[in-house]
Amino acid sequence: MKLKHRIYKLIDISGLQLFDPVARLFFREEPQVQIKRITQFIVIPILAFGLFLLVWQIMAPRHTTKSGEVPKPGRVLDAAKGIWTFHNREKEKSIAFIASSDEANKILDNAKNRLEEIESSLIPAQDETIANLEILEQEWRDKNISPKIKKAANIEYEINSKQNSLKTELEELAGSIKANDKNAKEELVLRLEKLELQKSKWKIELAELKGTISILESKKYPLLERAQRKKDRLEEEKQYLSVYIGILTKNRNSKVEELNKKLVDYSNSFYAAESTKVMSSAKRLVRQKTRIEKTSESQYSAAKTLPYQTLRSLLCVFTGFIIATIFAIPLGILCGLNKTFMCAFTPFIAIFKPVSPIVWLPIGLIVVGGFIPDPENNALLSIINKLPIFSSFDVNPAFLASAITVALCSLWPTLVNTALGVSSIDVDHLNVARVLNLRFRERLISVIIPSALPLIFAGLRISIGVGWMVLIAAELLASSEGIGKFVWDMFNNGSSDSFAQMFVVVFLVGGIGLLLDRIMIVFQRLVSFDETAPSV
Template identity: 40%
Template structure:
């Protein structure tokens, strides 16, 4: 109990520093401190926001399907949840294939038996769902035809009517023209007649367009269950396909099997070499031995080439943003300090800062592709990439490539400015008394820098860095989409390009993933910022 009461204030301090002040009343309530006030606070600052979130989700769920465009409709929260599951299954599949690729021995045999039995089960389900989907398709076709029939009948009737009206009008016009020839009517009246006819044609057109729209409306909006049945059948067929692919990876695509095959080939060649009767034959076989054992060797080093999953893309995005952010910090802080200390430096840099700060990340990316691209004429043999992607490097899973470097540099370029400006501001706003004290103590430049200037400008510096990281994260998504650097940006872009029925839901899913990670990054920076601040931190939200 004593321990319990002892950690009260450290706990409160912790949630304060980490920026989760909302939980403050919960802790206090646990300690029975002014329960009524705490409950009131909890209701005000926790329960109400949660209710509000639910209202938002409900509104989304309600309004989404009602907002239709030709490109699709807004997916509901459930659909987004479903694609999140699909993405998870997709990454699981990659893992399963990867395992299958490198399994060997008895485990492989067991796995083959297991997967084969699963295939039988899944195929049964798939064929049932296929039949179901076919049944629904038939049903819907009958229904739609029934709906279309009366409209089509009306359309045909209208067409006949229009045809007749057209013939009548033509006859009338000719008759009128004949009268004109005979001098019975004025030319103006013929013009008026033609004008009237034109109006009639326009009216007819409007009518047929209306019917056409009605037909399209029926054709474009098949009942939802049709799509659902098709998707369910497709999903199961995909699963079957995946299991068959797994069998491939367990048998002929299996690494150890491939090596075994190659060794056997070299064995055959060795035997043939021993039995060779002509020199040419012997040389040929010896070559075969060397080439198949070399192939076996390189196969032994082969790795399963994984497809990009959302988890991999998220990891890569986070890594890229940190690389960019660190570059930005290393450049911005020294320059910022110089600007803050010396007004001449500030004056020199002001035009550069003001001109380049508003430049769009997209522009930077294109510039970096050329400027930095020049340093990697051949990425495969470049030492940086060889080092980053060597199997012993723990970061090899990131599969660093030039596109990633371009994205990181773009992030750095855009994240630079807030940190730079804030650092300069922080340094120039140091209390004059502090500097006077330094003067009195006759501190040298370096001790003045590290003992007084940097410590007292830290809060603002970190406020700037926090903005930088936020900016960097936003910029990154755009940069990745454009540079094809694997990451969340590419995920979004690929989904947009897929244009499938799940694409929109996937994009909204990415929106949540990006948002949540951005939120976590921001919290991390808040903690850092609080840790270096002398004040109570109430200045920062």
């Protein structure tokens, strides 16, 4: 019995009220009510999403763009997998780069075997499949596509020949008209006009035919397309493996070993050196030593994959969010406590709240640029880059500008809600504070802030949502590393695969936004001392 209620409580606090009916059904508590709730809150949303996927699947191929057709859900899923594989490979590479020689040898064998397998059996097998499919494709084309093309071409030919024959007919007619035959001449003009009208109609018809033909010609045999994609993936893996093997055979340790060997030579020759050569060989020795030091600290410079960019974006949004919170909550409390301050501050809220991030960003970039003229040797940046989490993300001025933009846009909901929360404290509670003669600090900590907390957290929840939305746009414009940059790169890349990857980003950004919102709801629930649940 106790466990049951503990589980319900946990579900309630963790913000997963969605699964409450499932748990209750599991404990056989009013099964009919629970089934109804499950249908309502779980089954129907899933069905709706399924319907959305179906519509997408049907509608996507109908719209062809310069970067290929709009990707179907399957392609998007493939792209997501591709992004993940790429990320894992980059990680493998950086591990390989710093592996000790024993470890390297161990993985090297595996990698070589896999490469061998791909080169000698998988790719040839795939080639064969493709060759077979090409024959099938030809048959399919002959059967399904070619007749249609031929038909269209025939109509085109007919129209052209008809047009030509009418033209020549009229020319002959014109040649045979006598100079004073007025009626015949007028007749000719009429027929010519008619022909022009007909021609413009034919022109449209011909254009349509050409369009159908080109669409028909570009149609691909689905099986062949899939086989080719598979081969592309194999080729990719092959390329990756050869690079991987390259790194393994010549990674940091082996480089250092090589350099150390040379160092021994150098020191031998230094001790044996004549007085004229002592200086130069000493220099060579020292140079070699610094080179070894540098090499032994070097890291593999991995490509910036989407997971990395996502983490960076999250870091950026939290930086901005924390900056916003640091300003918004105290200002909000001041506004709520003091009418005069509120009046003084209202115009700023009214004017700056609606300003778009697109305007803040360039200003932020300029201001940050002004403070940090030389990003390479800046005290602030080097301090930030030494902080625990920031150190692995290479913070630059664009990052700071994006974070400041996020802060400026997400400041307002928290500020307004805090002010509202503080100014709408229960009169009874204020009376208690007055009777107990609490000092300002105690009143603030024990009465004002706790009673405003639920509203403050409601504001924070809106703020982080706004911040996340703003950040992607800010990164895209500032070309600060992050999800926005990834989208921008994909846009400039313009291949059909990058189109699918942009769709992946849509779902990624949406999913993270949802997650952040949920986390804030949980916090909001934890600080709400009354039993009323916040709106979901």
